[in-house]
Amino acid sequence: MRHLVRSRSELQKQVAELVEQRAAISEVLRAVANSPHDLQPIFDTILINATRLCGATYGGLLLFEEKGYRSVARRGPVNPVYAERWPLGLVEPIGPGDPVARLIESGSPVHIADLAADQAYLRRDPRIVALVELAGVRTCLLVPLLKNNELIGALGINREQVQPFTDRQIDLVTDFAAQTTIALESTRRERQYREAQMALAHANRIATMGQLSASISHEVNQPITAAVTYALAARRWLSAEPPDLGEVSEALDLIIKEGNRASDVIGRIRGLIKKAPPRKDVVFINDAILEVVALTRAEAANNDVLVRTQLAPGLPPVQGDRVQLQQVMVNLIVNAVQAMSGTGEGAHELKISIDAVPFESGVRVGVRDTGPGLSPESLSRLFEPFYTTKPEGMGMGLSICRSIIEAHSGRLWAIPCEPHGALFQFTIPAT
Template structure:
């Protein structure tokens, strides 16, 4: 009996040695990390695979510095406490993920499974698998999925996968949920869920197209609409690809849906805009920065006579007169600087060589990056407007001439007196000269003095006549540098007798060093003549008191202008007359035409200036106008 027991014991011992040898081979194989530990956390044994995971060596193990608790980061220690309790209770723990500290302070993710030894279960073995590579792969996959999701969001592209055998959706991206108005928090949608979201008008033909795909097993593409519960309509570009296995069996369908709603809206807007551009009476043309024509609308065809097919790809110089080619170079240079050119009036050339007046507006064209790549040009035919403006200018000139004649007519008595003065003086000096010649002996020196005075008075009469002739002569408007104070003094001289006849004293206040003004001397004198005569007439009805006319000229340096003022002390201006003073045919005079001040304002505005009136206290009125001054170089 003892012999049998000894044999059995020997067999068991042999089997135990064999098991230990197998375990040792497993440990030494270093396929996975293996440690032997006690309940105090000490690591009693570890293979090289485990030591390499944390960057430890055999010396660390022998010295007793390796402890399960110390190797565990604080946030994992509660989990370890539960693990130890479970080991005490049932002797084993299912594998779970955690982290260990590396020797360099870093962390290593691991999958660990534990089992306890003996009845006391105070020691055990743990199998540790390094998850670093798997975690990296998972993170890379998560990043890839995140990039894909972000790319789908940016491009409004959804994707889905469907199993034709089970008719179940295997995958649906977040963007797919959004496009079809489905809730991503719910379970994967079915094909019916997608189908119900398709616009009722498109649903049947889309279903038919999909069924054809299933039968023919070919790629498909379709554009349709999706109708969301809130009534929003989305336009979808959908595509699909069937996946077959080695046996040709249809195992998956991969589909995409692109939300092209904004593109569709842009296309509609673009089509409408194109229709508007093409139907515009104005010529609308685009060109690149070299002046090569890229688009040419119907208005351009009608205005210039060239068909779009004839000019696209050619230089814009085809419609620019040769003497204006430099003008196009200047326009392109301004466009390159990003400038907008508005209402630039110039001349262009039709296909038959005839010239037309146009108003040109040019804007820079930019690409999506904001770079200037060309120009958009709108050209409007202003030939008829130019003719009308010329006719209007001619009519205004005639009207202004008539007004000057009428004003001079009012001054006829004063003008007669002005002319008679030098003539009478000349006659008197002539009679005196005769007496000096009749004397014995003739007084030659006195005769010579008298003749000199006759010449002087004759010249003075000639100057007066010349000024009158200039005012009543009908001549085209000029643009000269006018010395404004000299021009106004000549008008004051013409009206001096009229002022005296009405007991009006004239006081002038002219600033020194006044700049010249650019304009027509006669027209500016006409304005002053009207204002002075009006002021004299306004004071003619004053019964008592001094009648004084103040004429001032000064410069307004901040505006680069010259300001002229004519002030009277007449009855002044009522609020009603002040608001209507410059209207055509409005007058407060019994025999007035109501055109004088209207013409004056037109003349001043044509000179780039402004004319206005101000009531004065306690009475009287001040009429002022400003016009641009010129520098010494005439600019």
């Protein structure tokens, strides 16, 4: 009977342990999912859980580099003198016989029951001496981090007292090491993906600006032409008998104004072309739309397309990257102009209507055209990368637009219109 009671409580203990381990593993996975760009919170969660579940005093994570290894995270009451001598981020060379060297050699966990009895300590290896005498490490366990069988680092846990880890604890740290590798890999992929996205978005901006070259030169030329006209007038007022200095001064004011206008236009275009990391600005969507419309108006006019805007006053500002949101608008407008330029003249009025209205707590923007509209095939493939029906198209415009809008926590979709035309709408939540 007593035996049964004991085995039952033993079982209960095991179940409790397993539940705790499972909770720890899901906590780590959550940290991986919640922090796609920053590894530090993931490392911290792993070390907190690994040390707690294995009854360890300290934990540490190191990654191998060409010249040695770098400590990237630490957990536990580290002695300040030790922390100052071996700060996080420092690259340490690997000495022969060092526990890390043994890990590299064997590719399997290194478990040292008492570091103070280890050859490296007895040899007075300065770092091992510091680990024992300053950091107070006695039992130590180092588990390899393996990526496709390649050793990339190690996860270590240590105890202040001499008390070897159980096989179960070693297995558990091995699991945590596997999760660390997954986190490292997924952050690296995420970073690569973001870099590729940024490069593509930039290429798309430049390509779209190229398509707008007629519009852009018109936008820049207009103030310059106006300034020249005012300058000619000023010269006439100056050579009049007597010279009319009042008029000259007024003309000069206008020249200054036009000069500033030209430089504003160039500044805006430069902003759209320049490669810059995404920002979180407060964006007044109506202003952003009006700027884009000014930039695309001549392009539309060249194609006999009329652009109309209907922007609700007092829309809440949204938070995001103004240039990227303008890039979405430019892409949608250019697509609309291109769709209509192929429809043949006189069939019907060619018109782009842009509206912005309140939506939930944010805004909804729509770009509608009176072009040929969307076939069922194109409707299902519009947002696919490289889907294009244009001889010169890259097919990246809408796919980039969608990723920009989704990065702003919004949505972008397309609706076919009756009797013809397409409507693209996107939402952006308010700040």
